[in-house]
Amino acid sequence: MSATSVTFPIINETYQQPTGLFINNEFVSAKSGKTFDVNTPIDESLICKVQQADAEDVEIAVQAASKAYKTWRFTPPNERGRYLNKLADLMDEKRDLLAKIESLDNGKALHCAKFDVNLVIEYFRYCAGYCDKIDGRTITTDVEHFTYTRKEPLGVCGAITPWNFPLLMFAWKIGPALATGNTIILKPASATPLSNLFTCTLIKEAGIPAGVVNVVPGSGRGCGNSILQHPKIKKVAFTGSTEVGKTVMKECANSIKKVTLELGGKSPNIVFKDCNVEQTIQNLITGIFFNGGEVCCAGSRIYIEATDEKWYTEFLTKFKETVEKLKIGNPFEEGVFQGAQTTPDQFQTVLDYITAANESSLKLLTGGKRIGNKGYFVEPTIFYDVPQNSKLTQEEIFGPVAVVLPFKSTEELIEKANDSDFGLGSGIHTEDFNKAIWVSERLEAGSVWINTYNDFHPAAPFGGYKESGIGREMG
Ligand code: NAD
Numbered sequence: 001m002s003a004t005s006v007t008f009p010i011i012n013e014t015y016q017q018p019t020g021l022f023i024n025n026e027f028v029s030a031k032s033g034k035t036f037d038v039n040t041p042i043d044e045s046l047i048c049k050v051q052q053a054d055a056e057d058v059e060i061a062v063q064a065a066s067k068a069y070k071t072w073r074f075t076p077p078n079e080r081g082r083y084l085n086k087l088a089d090l091m092d093e094k095r096d097l098l099a100k101i102e103s104l105d106n107g108k109a110l111h112c113a114k115f116d117v118n119l120v121i122e123y124f125r126y127c128a129g130y131c132d133k134i135d136g137r138t139i140t141t142d143v144e145h146f147t148y149t150r151k152e153p154l155g156v157c158g159a160i161t162p163w164n165f166p167l168l169m170f171a172w173k174i175g176p177a178l179a180t181g182n183t184i185i186l187k188p189a190s191a192t193p194l195s196n197l198f199t200c201t202l203i204k205e206a207g208i209p210a211g212v213v214n215v216v217p218g219s220g221r222g223c224g225n226s227i228l229q230h231p232k233i234k235k236v237a238f239t240g241s242t243e244v245g246k247t248v249m250k251e252c253a254n255s256i257k258k259v260t261l262e263l264g265g266k267s268p269n270i271v272f273k274d275c276n277v278e279q280t281i282q283n284l285i286t287g288i289f290f291n292g293g294e295v296c297c298a299g300s301r302i303y304i305e306a307t308d309e310k311w312y313t314e315f316l317t318k319f320k321e322t323v324e325k326l327k328i329g330n331p332f333e334e335g336v337f338q339g340a341q342t343t344p345d346q347f348q349t350v351l352d353y354i355t356a357a358n359e360s361s362l363k364l365l366t367g368g369k370r371i372g373n374k375g376y377f378v379e380p381t382i383f384y385d386v387p388q389n390s391k392l393t394q395e396e397i398f399g400p401v402a403v404v405l406p407f408k409s410t411e412e413l414i415e416k417a418n419d420s421d422f423g424l425g426s427g428i429h430t431e432d433f434n435k436a437i438w439v440s441e442r443l444e445a446g447s448v449w450i451n452t453y454n455d456f457h458p459a460a461p462f463g464g465y466k467e468s469g470i471g472r473e474m475g
Contacts, residue, residue: 003016003027004019018198021053023064030052035052036049036219041343042107042330042339043374043375044376050190052190052218058227065156073181075181077132078132080178083206090205091202092121098195108292108339108342110336111336119168120168127175136151154182155183156232156234157184157233157235158187159177159186160220160224160238161173163189166188166194166195178213196215220244231255234258239263242468245469259471262471263464264422265423266394266396266421267297267425268303268417268443269303269429271304272432281318285323289380297424304407305408306408319365323366326338329371340376341377349397349398350401354368360390362383365384366380367379379400381401381402384403394420422464423467424463425453427450429451446463456474457474460475
């Protein structure tokens with residue numbers, strides 16, 4: 001299966017985009033001969049067609065990964081680390097192109113894609129350093145015995161990823177699998193397979209042996225389900241919606257696979273009156289409008305202290321004015337903060353939530369409309385004084401829509417912040433560090449950011465409470 005030449009809109013740059021399935025270090029056609037369209041959400045035009053894997057292709061990938069596992073698991077850890085570092089070096093050389101591919105395919109603003117690529121490179125380096133630091137224990141039993149534990153790889157692992165952070169999720173799955181001596185088959189979201197396939201060319205160039213990494217774009221119900229059902233796949237790492245996460249867990253139970261689930265969120269971002277106002281407003285914006293709000297841990301429920309009515313109203317006014325200055329549009333244009341929503345379905349879902357909110361007479365602070373009539377652009381939108389039990393407060397919208405809820409006491413705040421099926425991210429904004437720690441210890445959230453938001457580091461674990469998932473990634 002050959003590569004195709006793709007031209008970026010606006011900047012007129014051309015590169016070679018692989019469009020095959022990546023199995024055994026080769027790009028191959030799907031056995032069925034089926035392909036699917038990959039469009040850009042920027043203007044809805046076709047970028048290219050990609051081969052569509054199904055059960056037959058997954059079987060071939062599992063055979064390749066099983067064969068590779070026999071040698072990869074015994075490859076010395078420092079050598080595995082060198083491969084991962086080499087991959088990070090090659091990605092570093094191509095960081096601008098990788099970011100552009102991601103923006104073209106996903107619609108995210110270029111600065112967001114650059115943020116992702118940087119974290120991906122740092123994360124592969126972190127995993128490279130981890131390879132030779134995986135130790136067991138010696139256990140004191142009695143003098144006749146020498147007892148010890150060893151941490152061993154599982155074998156062939158499966159991974160299924162969403163479309164909001166295609167390259168980042170690829171790294172979060174591939175990095176740890178390879179560092180720990182496993183081989184892997186990854187299915188990217190069919191909306192956004194391009195950066196993953198391009199990175200496969202670098203995996204091959206880095207010398208990572210054939211069959212260690214296999215990437216099979218395809219549908220969830222077809223290709224994804226074949227991964228879940230395959231008896232030789234010993235673990236599945238899934239990132240996506242809570243709804244599909246429940247299916248993943250049920251399917252994996254049939255062959256007692258281990259599972260890691262990174263699912264949805266509806267994260268509280270909390271503002272106390274004693275915060276640094278300018279910095280807090282920037283953090284609220286990063287919390288909900290970074291990546292067009294397509295962030296699992298987006299700070300979409302904004303709780304603001306309203307013990308002083310005047311301060312509360314002034315804060316809302318400043319927040320509104322700052323948001324209205326954000327530039328929305330073509331991800332490649334200078335100064336654009338927010339690009340396009342990634343898929344037509346998700347775009348429509350976001351607009352439907354806004355319509356439902358308007359119909360129930362929720363108070364709109366700013367935004368609420370589609371921008372233009374080509375591409376999936378939505379204004380950054382904020383509703384305020386929203387009831388705790390409203391659909392907008394309780395459900396994950398997964399777009400640039402925030403709700404503001406006032407609170408009068410810390411006890412009321414904690415109760416409301418934890419009143420959610422989810423528990424992924426959270427933020428606290430205050431100059432009183434004792435208060436921040438006190439509140440953070442009472443929040444049911446995998447991450448609590450204090451006076452910052454969406455701040456990631458490879459060494460810091462990430463994952464959820466409650467229906468936001470099982471297990472931790474990174475760290
Ligand atoms: P999704 O659940 O629809 O799809 C995720 C992946 O699962 C895709 O690759 C899809 O093809 C596949 N899939 C769908 N149905 C399947 C099935 N029946 N069997 C096997 N695979 C199937 O999610 P999405 O819309 O791509 O992503 C958005 C969701 O992901 C949001 O809920 C978001 O919060 C969540 N997310 C979570 C994290 C995290 O780290 N917790 C990170 C990013 C996104």
